[in-house]
Each structure stands twice: as C-alpha cells, then as structure tokens.
Amino acid sequence: MDDLYRDYILDHYKRPRNFGELQPHDLEALEHNPLCGDELGVHILVKDDRIEDIRFHGHGCAISQASASIASEELKGMKLSEVGGLDADWMIDLLGIPVSATRRKCALLNLKVVRGAVTGDHSWPA
C-alpha cells in the first residue's frame, strides 16, 4: 500500500465529507495555498458557542482535500474557544500520514481557513 495515498486518504479525496456551501452561515473565510494557487473556503454555522455545522468549498490536491474532509468530522460540535488552540500537530496526527515539508501547507490549509473564520488569526498553523 502507498505510504501517502492510503485508502482512507483517497476515499476522503474522492468523497469529501462536509463539502459544499452552507446557507445561511455565521462565519466564513477563504484562503489560498501559495504553492499552487489552490483555494479553500469554509462556511460555519454556530450554535451555543459550538460549531453546529461546517462546509468546505474550493479545489486542491488529495492531501489538502482529504485534510479538510477529515478535519471537518472532528470540528463539528467543537467549542469555538477550542479552535484557536488547534495546531499543526493536531492536523498532521489526525491525517496519519508522513507529510513532507513541501506538502505541509497542503495539509494545513484547512486549519488556517477555519482558524481565520473563527478567531480572525490568518497565520499558518505552527
């Protein structure tokens, strides 16, 4: 089996969870991956200070799309106050594959977008 393109990664890439638009929504953000120009946006619906529902939209590689899809399942129901504390390790561990330095931004783009939407912090997760 391929180290990087494992079955569950390809499954999330081909059938991404929580993708599309969410109307209405309370929070949104859109970010670009400078490496390739790919873009990823997010719509978030908030209820009782928690992420009630979330949808990603945009296009990208298998790593960025699978990351967003996998993260979306974890983010749903999460307290908004916890989102700012999510770091790069959280995402990379969740992804469960060895991510090279050049593909790191592909994996982290979704977290950058979500943190941007929730906390206004548009920096890359460290």
Place this chain on the structure above:
Amino acid sequence: METPSGGRAGVRADFPIFTQNPGGRPLIYLDSAASSQKPEVVIEALAEHLRKHNANVHRGVYTLAQEADAAYEGARRRVAAFVGAQPETTIFTKNATEAINLVAYSWGRANLAAGDVVLITQMEHHANIVPWQVLCAERGAELRYLEVDEQGELSLAALDAELARGDVRLVAFAHVSNVLGTINPVAEMTARARAAGALTLVDGAQAVPQMGVDVEALGADFYAWTGHKALGPTGIGVLHGRRELLEDMQPFLTGGDMIASVDFQSATWNELPYKFEAGTPPIAEAVGLGAAVEYLAGLGMERVRAHERSLTAYMLERLAEVPGLRVVGPTTAQRRGGLASFTIEGIHPHDVAELVDRGGVCIRAGHHCAQPLMRCLGVGATARASVGVYNDRSDIDALIDALLSGREVFGL
C-alpha cells in the same frame, strides 16, 4: 544529441549530476524550464575562476585583478555574441526578473504618464506582469492584456487593434511561454510595435536555452533572459537594450562601480554597460555563464532546437496515451518549445508530481508563476514536463510509465 536509434551521443555524460545524483537512483530530470542542469565545463569554469583568478573587477592594478577583469569582460563578450548583441549594451543583472525591473524603473518611471498604456499578454510569467502593475499604478498608466486563444497563441490582428488605439508605449511579452510552450512571432510583433511608435521588451528566459536567438534580428528594444535556465549558474541574468535608450535612461540601482565621479551631493554616471551594474557584479557567475553559452554554441543551437522539437513531439505523442490527460497549449511541437503542461482527470497536479517522483521523475506542478494565465485556461494548476539537451526518449518513457502507475495508485 539523439542518434537515429534514440540513444544518447555523449551529451548527457557532460552533466555530472546524472552520474553523481545522491538519491542513488537514476535521475529523470524533466524540469529544465525551471532550471537546467550544468555541464562539467561550467562547473569547472566557476571553480577554476575562484581557484586561480579571483579578485574584484574594474579597479585593481595588480595582475590578479586584471585577470579577473579579463575573465568578466570576456564572459560579457561571449554572452553578447551568443545572441547577436553588443557587449556595451549587454548588462549583467541578478536574473531575468531584475532585468525587467530595471526597464520598468529606469525607463518606465521617466517615460510613462497618465493615459499611457503598457500592453502585455495573458501568457506572461509573474516576472513580466508584476513590475508593470507596480509601474502603472505609480504612474497612473493603464496595463492592458493581449488575449491568448484556445490554441494557446496570440493574435497579430489583436495586437494591431491594440496598437491602433494610439496609447500603447510599451509591449512586453514572452518569446516562449513557460506554461504553454508557445513560440511567439517576436519579429512580427516588434515590427508592428515599432511602426506604432511603441517600444518592446521580450522575456527570453525560456527561448535562449533552446533556440538560436539574434536580438538584433528580432528587433526588440529590450531583451531579458537568465543564466541558470541556459546551463549557467544561478545569480546572473542578462538585459540587452538598444543603445540610445540605455544612454538616455537613469540608473536603476546606484552605488559603487556605476559612477564616473562622486561629489558630496551628487554623482555622474559611468558609461554603458557599467551605469547599470551597481556594486560588485556576479563575476564568477558571469564566467560560468560564458562557459555555458560556449558549450551551447559548440553543440549548435540549430541542433539543440531540433533535438528538443523531436523530443517534444515524442512527448506529446506519448502523453496522448495516458487516459484522462489533457495537454494545454499548441498541439504541434513545431510551434512550441520543449515543454508540455497537462492535467489528468481525477488527480491534482501536485499529486501527479508526487506520484511520478516515486519513479525518479522530476516534473513541476503548480501555477508556474502565471496565475492570470491559469485563470484563462480555467485550471488552478497544471503539471509540466520540460526537456533539455541531456534528455532522450527513455526519459519520456519513464514519465509515461510513472503517470500510468500513478493512475493505478489513485484507483483510476
């Protein structure tokens, strides 16, 4: 170059990286449009200069400094002669980007006013877009674009229509597109611009490494290119300019070496080309580039072009065998330089590049510093394979095998 049987006739053996590749596996290098590999003669010329002739140029009285001078100016003469230019109007810069910025700052700031137009094309590299955006914003001028058609080509009729509006002061365009591979009709375009009273700047970064270029015959007022794509080192670019224009222009960067004399409050400028070479120039890099163009001239640029055209034709033919693969740009090798940009349905270009790397194949993926063009093509990114003098058909075969294996990994 390629022999009739498709084997290599020595050229690849001139490039040490193919035998000393630390990866421990054969290097299938198909990214020469990003940067070329270097022949032994270039590596040796650099090392030899640093070992035996190293000193600063232009002011030393001692023998060693005179040797450094002779090496640097000798390199300038070789580089100028290689593209049919004069040494005095051949300026060494850091790269092609700096060469274009030099024109944008020195010519543009003094000559562009509100109501004037800089005309570029939709197929430009960011290096030939952003300097004009910044200049136009500063001067209140307008930046307009010539469209790229569905075949990835420019229309001379569209150029005529733009020029007929009477407000175009400069037309800046690539000789060969780094994404589409399109070879633009430079001489026809510069003639039309000249007739309309507009200057021209040609970005020759992709052209000089793979075809015979004669800047006089092409009729460009400015012609910019870079060393590292033409078998030379990084850190050196070249700008050729028309003498009257360069003489009228103010310096771009200022400091040492570019002055005639300096008073407490003012200075006067050195003669061409030194007026545009502030500070210690890239001396060893120039020597390396001199060796690179000598090597290319030894191969013969007609042969280099024939080799790359034949390989590109083979690449287009074989890429067509990959299901779901779409090539962007001109469909025949006759009208394109040595590269092919493509997409594969169901696999993002980044993943394509990652997958073929498993077979030791180096290709590029992304927007290739041409985001406006990507928008015109309706794609976010493409994968791009490009060839050099050291490639042969077996490299293309390895690419195709790697692409087919990659599709299997993705369950396609």
